[in-house]
Amino acid sequence: MIKPKLSLKGRALRYLSMREHSRHELARKLLAYVQEGDDLEALLNFLEDSKFLSDQRFSEALVNKRQARFGNRKIMAELQSxxxxxxxxxxxxxxxxxxxxxxxxxxxxxxxxxPPIDHREKTKQMQFLAQRGFSSGAISTAIRASRLSAEDFEG
Known part of the structure; x- marks a missing residue:
């Protein structure tokens, strides 16, 4: 059985039903499916006016999803993209x-x-946090906090 071909609007709504997208990201995804007579900008404007597409909602969803694992630098870089x-x-x-x-x-x-037991382990833990986009101040605080909490458990 042959599946009916999705219109550009149908495809956009399908993408948006799966998760939030930014206007830029949705336009990039839909560009490959634009055919003669399709107006991508008009469709994106319609989706925004109808509240199906929202950059603010997308950014909030991305932050909520990423903040449990990543630091500000990594999250902001992704948002800027x-x-x-x-x-x-x-x-x-x-x-x-x-x-x-x-x-x-x-x-x-x-x-x-x-907590880190030597300089090598401390460096490893600091690099772990740096790779996830945390600032140097947050890394220092986290390393100190891990030492304090471990000492609290022992005492």
Missing amino acids: HNLPKEDLEDLKDVLRDSEEKRAIDVLHRKFLN
């Missing part, structure tokens, strides 16, 4: 900044149950 408005990025950066140290501690404690 979607060509989001600068105002939205600044607001999100402020929200993320407030929780980065706690998130770094949580990520470190999930991966490394014990």
